[in-house]
Amino acid sequence: MQGLLEQLSRRQLIWQGSAVRQNIAGWPSGYPEFDQALGGWPAQGLVALQSLPAIGELRLVLPLLGLLQQQGLLCLINPPQQLQAEPLLAAGLQLHKILLLSQLTGADGLWAAEQVLRSGLFKAVLLWQPCLSQVAGRRLQLAAEQQQALLIQFSTETPTLSLPLALALSLSPTAQGLQLRVLKRRASWAGLEFTLNMQAAWPALYPQQNPVQFTLAAVG
Amino acid sequence: MLWLYLHFPSLLLDNLSAAAPAVPMALAEPRRHQLLAVNAEAAQAGVSVGQSVATAVLLCPKLQLFPPDERRQQQLLQQLCVRLYQYTGDIALQPPDGLCIRAGTMLQLYSGFAAYWQQLQQLLQVQQCRVIAACASTPVSARLLARAGRQCLTLDPEQRLKALQQTELSYSDLSTEVQQQLARLGIRHIGQLQVLAPAELARRFPHEVVGYLQQLAGDSPRPLQFYRPASQFQHYLLLQYEISQTEILLRPVSPLLKQLQQFLQQRNQLCRCLILTLYFRQQAPRQIRVQAMGGEVQAARWQSLLSLQLEQVKLPEPVYALELQALQLSAAVAQNSTLLDDKQSGIEKNTTLSKVQLLSLLAAKLGQQVLHSPAYVSCHWPEQSLQRQAPLPEKEHNSTAASLMADKPYAIRPSLQLAEPVNLTEPIQLLSAPERLESLCWQSGVLRQRDYYVARNRQGQQLWVFKTPAQQWFIHGWFS
Structure with a gap:
C-alpha cells in the first residue's frame, strides 16, 4: 500500500490537500465561463494548452497576461509565426515588458525558459514546444513555483498527463x-467540458450574421 | 620613501613541509645530485645544503627529495602577493624569491610602521614560510639587505646605512665577474665601494657598478612593475601523493574552493562555471566542467556540485596534480527585498538575476540575434509593421504607441503573422468585410493592392487572408 502510494505520488497522480490549498487561488481569466468552471487560472506552475494553431489559444490568455504584466515581465519563446504588436497593444499589454525569443532549438528553448523563470523577474512564460519530457517538465515546474510564475505551454500534441501540470486544457x-x-487539473477532476464565448471581446472575429461561404474555384 | 623587501629563502620547501609536517625534505638539483635546500627536520638529521644526494639519503633514509620547480615557486610567490595585497598597496614581484613593497604610502593608514609590520607579520606567520624582511629608503638597498639575511626593520636612517655598509657584495645584483674583480682589489662590502669616487669607479669598472650604486642611493630609480590583482582565478596544485580514487580527490580541492570563495567575495563576484583539470602522468589532462546556473560563491555549494560531477568520473590513472579555474565571473547582485513582504504570497520572492544579467546570460548562450521585444510602428502595410526592438528596454521605444491607441481603435490584425504570405489552398468562410490596403512602391511606381478578410477554414482556424487584383488568394496571418 505504502509503495503504491509512493509510486502514485511520484507520478503526480495524487496530491495532498495541504500542499494544494495555496495553488487553488488563481488569476481571473477575463471570461466569466472560465472563472465559473475553473475558478480562474492557477496562480503558478505549469499550464498546457493543446489546440490547433490559430483558433484563439493566445486570445484565451491575453486578459491573463495583461493582469500578470502589472507585476512582472512576460516572455514568449518560439512563437510559430511573427508576433504582431497591434493585437498585444489592443489587449492592453506593454511591449517593452515583453521578451521575445524566437528561432531557438527545442533544448535551447527549454533552457531559456528555465533561466527566465529562475530569474524571478517574469510572471509568465509562454512556450511553444511540441512536448515536454518528464525531466524538463519537472525542472520548469520547480522554477515556476519557486518564483511564483506561470509557464504556459502551447502545443498541438496532447500533453503527457504524468507531467506535474497544474492545468491542462x-x-x-x-x-x-x-x-x-x-x-x-490539480486537486480536481479531469473531463469537465464547457464553452467560452469570445463574441463580446472580439466581435470582428465572431460575426453575428451568417458568414459568407466561400470556396476557391481552383480548390473546390 | 620607505621600502620593504621580503625575501623568502626557502619558499618551495616551506610550502611542501607545511603540507606534510615532520617529514625531512630537501630540494635536489637533478643533474648534479646536489642538495639546494633542506628543511628543519632534515637539518636535524645532519643533512645540509651542498651535500650530495647519496650522502644525504645515507644520513637520513626518510628524506624526501623534490626537484626545484620554478613554475611552482613563481606561483607561490604570486599567492603570497595576493594575500599581502589585502593589507598593503604597491607590491612588486621580484622572482624567484622576493617581494618589494612600497611601505611608505601605507604608514598613514596603519598609523605607524609597527602596526603595519605587525599586520603583515601575522599574515606571513599563517603562511608558515621563512621570511627575511628589510626596509630601506630605496627598493634596491632593501633588497640587498634582505638577501644578505639581515632582518632590518628600523626606521632610523643611520642604523640602516650602517647595516647597508656592512653588507657583503656577494649578495648584490652585480655580476660575478665584477664581484671577483672587486674582490681582487679587496672590496668586499658595500661601504667600501660607496666611499670611492664615482668618476674613478666609472673609469676602472664596467658601468654596471656605478649604476648599481646609484640605484642603491635612489639617484636613478629602477622602474618597478607593481602587482595588479588578477581578474581570473586559476590555481595549480601539485599533490603530495598521487590519487587514484575520485572520493579522495575532493580533499585537496576544498582548500582551492575556499580560496575561490575568498577571491569572489573580495571582488563581489559570482562564478558560473568551474573547470577542474586533472593531470595524469601518461595521458592527456582531463577537464571537468561544473556549472552553477545562478552563479555561486560559497565553497560548500561548489563542493557539493563538484562531488556530483566527480562521482561520474572514472580515473584512468592516478592524478598527480590538479588545477582549478573559474570562468564566467559576473558581478554579484545584492538581493533587495521589500521592507514589507507581500502578505498574500507569504513566501518572500527571491530575484536571483537582474534584467541585464539575465539578458547577458541568454545572449551568451543563444546569441544576441534571438533576443527581442516586439515594437509597434504606425504603418499600414503588413510586411512593414513587423518591427522589433532591443530586448526589454527601460521605456516604451515608440512613445506614440500608447497615444495612438487612445486615438483610433486598433485594426483587426492577426496576433501571429506569417513572414511570407502563402497560397490559400483550402475552402474558407469569410467572416468580415474586406479591408483594402494599398502600397505604392516609390521606386518602380507599382501599386500593390490587397483586399484583406478574416476567414475561417474547415478546422475552425481563423486566418487573415487577402485577395490580389489578379484574384489570387493568400494566407497572411493567424488569429491565434
Missing part, C-alpha cells in the same frame, strides 16, 4: 468561441 473552435475540455 484541450481547446477546439466553435462558431462563437472555444470549447474547452479539462485534461488535467
Whole structure:
C-alpha cells in the first residue's frame, strides 16, 4: 500500500490537500465561463494548452497576461509565426515588458525558459514546444513555483498527463468561441467540458450574421 | 620613501613541509645530485645544503627529495602577493624569491610602521614560510639587505646605512665577474665601494657598478612593475601523493574552493562555471566542467556540485596534480527585498538575476540575434509593421504607441503573422468585410493592392487572408 502510494505520488497522480490549498487561488481569466468552471487560472506552475494553431489559444490568455504584466515581465519563446504588436497593444499589454525569443532549438528553448523563470523577474512564460519530457517538465515546474510564475505551454500534441501540470486544457473552435475540455487539473477532476464565448471581446472575429461561404474555384 | 623587501629563502620547501609536517625534505638539483635546500627536520638529521644526494639519503633514509620547480615557486610567490595585497598597496614581484613593497604610502593608514609590520607579520606567520624582511629608503638597498639575511626593520636612517655598509657584495645584483674583480682589489662590502669616487669607479669598472650604486642611493630609480590583482582565478596544485580514487580527490580541492570563495567575495563576484583539470602522468589532462546556473560563491555549494560531477568520473590513472579555474565571473547582485513582504504570497520572492544579467546570460548562450521585444510602428502595410526592438528596454521605444491607441481603435490584425504570405489552398468562410490596403512602391511606381478578410477554414482556424487584383488568394496571418 505504502509503495503504491509512493509510486502514485511520484507520478503526480495524487496530491495532498495541504500542499494544494495555496495553488487553488488563481488569476481571473477575463471570461466569466472560465472563472465559473475553473475558478480562474492557477496562480503558478505549469499550464498546457493543446489546440490547433490559430483558433484563439493566445486570445484565451491575453486578459491573463495583461493582469500578470502589472507585476512582472512576460516572455514568449518560439512563437510559430511573427508576433504582431497591434493585437498585444489592443489587449492592453506593454511591449517593452515583453521578451521575445524566437528561432531557438527545442533544448535551447527549454533552457531559456528555465533561466527566465529562475530569474524571478517574469510572471509568465509562454512556450511553444511540441512536448515536454518528464525531466524538463519537472525542472520548469520547480522554477515556476519557486518564483511564483506561470509557464504556459502551447502545443498541438496532447500533453503527457504524468507531467506535474497544474492545468491542462484541450481547446477546439466553435462558431462563437472555444470549447474547452479539462485534461488535467490539480486537486480536481479531469473531463469537465464547457464553452467560452469570445463574441463580446472580439466581435470582428465572431460575426453575428451568417458568414459568407466561400470556396476557391481552383480548390473546390 | 620607505621600502620593504621580503625575501623568502626557502619558499618551495616551506610550502611542501607545511603540507606534510615532520617529514625531512630537501630540494635536489637533478643533474648534479646536489642538495639546494633542506628543511628543519632534515637539518636535524645532519643533512645540509651542498651535500650530495647519496650522502644525504645515507644520513637520513626518510628524506624526501623534490626537484626545484620554478613554475611552482613563481606561483607561490604570486599567492603570497595576493594575500599581502589585502593589507598593503604597491607590491612588486621580484622572482624567484622576493617581494618589494612600497611601505611608505601605507604608514598613514596603519598609523605607524609597527602596526603595519605587525599586520603583515601575522599574515606571513599563517603562511608558515621563512621570511627575511628589510626596509630601506630605496627598493634596491632593501633588497640587498634582505638577501644578505639581515632582518632590518628600523626606521632610523643611520642604523640602516650602517647595516647597508656592512653588507657583503656577494649578495648584490652585480655580476660575478665584477664581484671577483672587486674582490681582487679587496672590496668586499658595500661601504667600501660607496666611499670611492664615482668618476674613478666609472673609469676602472664596467658601468654596471656605478649604476648599481646609484640605484642603491635612489639617484636613478629602477622602474618597478607593481602587482595588479588578477581578474581570473586559476590555481595549480601539485599533490603530495598521487590519487587514484575520485572520493579522495575532493580533499585537496576544498582548500582551492575556499580560496575561490575568498577571491569572489573580495571582488563581489559570482562564478558560473568551474573547470577542474586533472593531470595524469601518461595521458592527456582531463577537464571537468561544473556549472552553477545562478552563479555561486560559497565553497560548500561548489563542493557539493563538484562531488556530483566527480562521482561520474572514472580515473584512468592516478592524478598527480590538479588545477582549478573559474570562468564566467559576473558581478554579484545584492538581493533587495521589500521592507514589507507581500502578505498574500507569504513566501518572500527571491530575484536571483537582474534584467541585464539575465539578458547577458541568454545572449551568451543563444546569441544576441534571438533576443527581442516586439515594437509597434504606425504603418499600414503588413510586411512593414513587423518591427522589433532591443530586448526589454527601460521605456516604451515608440512613445506614440500608447497615444495612438487612445486615438483610433486598433485594426483587426492577426496576433501571429506569417513572414511570407502563402497560397490559400483550402475552402474558407469569410467572416468580415474586406479591408483594402494599398502600397505604392516609390521606386518602380507599382501599386500593390490587397483586399484583406478574416476567414475561417474547415478546422475552425481563423486566418487573415487577402485577395490580389489578379484574384489570387493568400494566407497572411493567424488569429491565434
